[in-house]
Amino acid sequence: MRAFIVLLKKEFLQIRRNSFLPRLIILFPIVIMLVMPLVMTMDVRNVNVAVVDLDRSTTSRRILSHIGASEYFTLVYTTEDFHRAMDRLEKGTADVIVQIPENFERRMETDFPEPVQITANAVNATKGSMGMQYLVQSIARTLSELRDEKHPVVTSELITVQNRFNPTLNYRHYMIPALMIMLFLLICGFIPALSIVGEKECGTIEQINVTPVGRMTFTLAKLIPYWMIGLFVLTVAMLVARLVYGLVPAGSIATIYLGSMLFVLTISGFSLTVANFSDTMQQTMFVMFFFVMIFMLMSGLLTPIDSMPEWAQNLTLVLPPRYFVEILRAVYLKGTTLAELGVSFVALGIFAVLFNTLAAVTYKKQA
Amino acid sequence: MEAIEVYHISKRFGSVQALDSVSFTVRPGELFGLIGPDGAGKTTLFRLLTTLLTPDSGSAKVDGYDIVRDYLAIRSHVGYMPGRFSLYPDLTVEENLDFFAALFGVTVEESYDLVAPVYKQIEPFRKRRAGKLSGGMKQKLALSCALIHRPHVLFLDEPTTGVDAVSRSEFWDMLAGLKQRGITILVSTPYMDEASRCDRIALCNEGRILGIDTPEDIVHRFEERLYAIRADQMFPLLAQARQVEGVMECYPFGETHHLVADSRFDVGNFVQQLSGLDGLTIRPVEPTIEDVFIKWMKR
Incomplete structure (x- = not known):
């Protein structure tokens, strides 16, 4: 001992x-x-977004302003030419391109809406996929807001998400x-x-x-x-x-x-x-x-x-x-x-x- | 009962036969020297006898205990000082000594009388870290630590290697003192001149023991005539001397060459044959342990 x-x-x-x-x-x-x-951190921040706005409507402007206001995105470039936006993506100054098609707002009301197209640089797989997801969420929210304003029906949310144990x-x-x-x-x-x-x-x-x-x-x-x-x-x-x-x-x-x-x-x-x-x-x-x-x-x-x-x-x-x-x-x-x-x-x-x-x-x- | 008994012990490391059927005994209270060059198997033998290795074949007893079966008993009855300084360099002199005393379950006070002749010399530096001591002081500390539990048998593996001449001589005086107190000491050294300080020596080379005797008697086993020769040009001398009739061996030995002669050898004839060399001298000399070693090694 x-x-x-x-x-x-x-x-x-x-x-x-x-x-x-x-x-x-x-x-x-x-x-x-x-x-x-x-x-x-796996949180994706500072995603640089280039927007190709072919619609130039209230709706497209609303989408743009929502993207700009988000803490996750930086709106770096707005253009009407997809190839220019693609250039930015290739040079790396933009991470994601959002293309809003012509007559998007008008056709939204019809049975054949033209979809919004999102192109992401997925070299950094996490940033690409997470950035895309955030964008989809952000745009979907904008669109449902717009829909609610036009047809104020009382709808219940279809999906609610709650992160247990790590709420934020x-x-x-x-x-x-x-x-x-x-x-x-x-x-x-x-x-x-x-x-x-x-x-x-x-x-x-x-x-x-x-x-x-x-x-x-x-x-x-x-x-x-x-x-x-x-x-x-x-x-x-x-x-x-x-x-x-x-x-x-x-x-x-x-x-x-x-x-x-x-x-x-x-x-x-x-x-x-x-x-x-x-x-x-x-x-x-x-x-x-x-x-x-x-x-x-x-x-x-x-x-x-x-x-x-x-x-x-x-x-x-x-x-x-x-x-x-x-x-x-x-x-x-x-x-x-x-x-x-x-x-x-x-x-x-x-x-x-x-x-x-x-x-x-x-x-x-x-x- | 002998203090150390070794019977036909062998140990192999891969392709190297470090020890090849070595046998010898050391009597209680004896100062026994293992003399041999590097690679003779001295350290392996120490590691076997201190139970750090197990033999491939053969057996050995230290202080009456079998080195394989009773290894635990041996550990409390022997002191071992490895060739390399292996105390804690970041502990002080005092802390090292206290530490090893505690591991053996003794106190420094209990053994102070035994350790004192050695330890007194480094006591003024007891607050100094062991790593910062000079070579001679490190060796004295290592010896103190090896003695702290009053071992019956002391194993010292090349204790004087890398130590200056004065400290070496002092060290052998200390060993003589320990012998007086009845401690059996097995010491190894590559220096032939230190052999004369031992009671008996074993000359060893390449894992074998060449012969065992007292330092005095071992030189008597050299029966041939021995001469020391020199000339202004030593190298041609060596080559030419080997050609002369009756010369059995000729090898460099310090500042001279030693020449081993048989009965056909004649000094006059030798001088005549080598008359071409300037400054040639030849004189008979007494054989040393080194001459015996060289003779046995070539056998």
Whole structure:
């Protein structure tokens, strides 16, 4: 027990003496939480619209003014020649062209209305499709307004949309839990592995190995500081989320911490396994990077798992972060309870046991 | 019971046979030297005896414990100082010593009398980080840490490599002091001149032990006549001397060449044959451990 406490003390002493680690631990979560939510957004804004108005009627002007007034669009160009508008699209000064056909207003009343044509630059697929959707909505609203003014019949809305759990469809709220997970991956994934391989590189692990200290004791003393740091970082991140973005977890904080502890356990077990197989920090770095990449891109952190191909969806079942992404988002945004997330918690628990067993088995004191 | 018993131990790394059926014993309280060049297998042997490696075949006992079966017991009874400085460079001298004491479940006070002769020399720098110590001081700290749990057997892997001549001599004095206290010491060194400070030495090369004896007796095993020769031009001398009848070996040895002669060798004849070389001198010399090593290595 005394050896364990001494090892633990030594680990903290080393972290404190390190010229870089303490700063990283404090600054990293703050910077990530302050900067990333502002830049990582799927909301499409500033779509440049060119309008080809062949109708020049009240209706077309009404459509134009609505587009101009929207915060999503900037009306950059109005013309009567489609080819000119197309030029703009090709040069990139316009993202979308809206063409209002001749006699649009007049034929609207007839049985054969000429449709409004929307042409979008879809190189940036998200911007193209989202921009198009917004435009369709905007024009449809204008047209139904006009129709209502002419024939004021009491109609009920055919479709109403309500975004539950994230009412303003705020992408930030969706991303903040994901960012917290990235912090875990980096702090509890990379640093313990690097710290162990660092001891291999400077030979100190050899010196420890000839003492009667057991491998479990040594490994635990190596991990516990990073578990504590991981939870500290989570706390800082949650505070920033609350103070800066006003995002308060809808569910219980205890559930969040429980999930986090399981996840930290899993990731550090994984990181230990990688460390056991590497001899240099460089190797560790690259192997960890490879896996963290997969974790970040395939665990539903950035893109929904449901939209992946089926084989990829099956693959995500063996990625532990997938379950934690589910847990953290559900608790944070929906207020889901521990009982409802039972399956994910059990899965995460299994991974925690699996990876730590693997780490223990692959750790060799003798070669 | 011997302090260290090694029976036909072998270890292979890929295509390299690091140790090839090595056997020897070290008596309790003995200062035993493993003398050999780089690649002789000295470090592998240390790593086996300190339970960091397991042998491919053969067995060994340290302090009566089997290195495979009783590896845990060995770890609390031996001290190991690897060839490379491997203490925590970001901890201070004092912290390193306290740390290793705690890992062995002892306190610095309990072992102070044993460590003191070594540790006293670096105690004024106890607040300095280990990484900032000079080479000789690092080595003294490493020895202090290896001694902190009062080991019965001490393994020192090339402790004097890269250390200046004065510190080297001091270090061997310290080892003599530890021997007085009954600690068995197995030390390796590539320096033949340090061999004379050991009770017994084993000359080793390419994974094999060439011979074991006391430093005095080992040179007596060199029965041939030995001469030191020099001339103004040393390289032609080497080539020509090897042609002379009765010359078994001739090899560079410091500022001279050493010449091993058999019964047919005649000094007068030799001088006459090499009269073309300016400044030729030849004189009989006593063999050194290095001469024995070269002879055995070529066998």
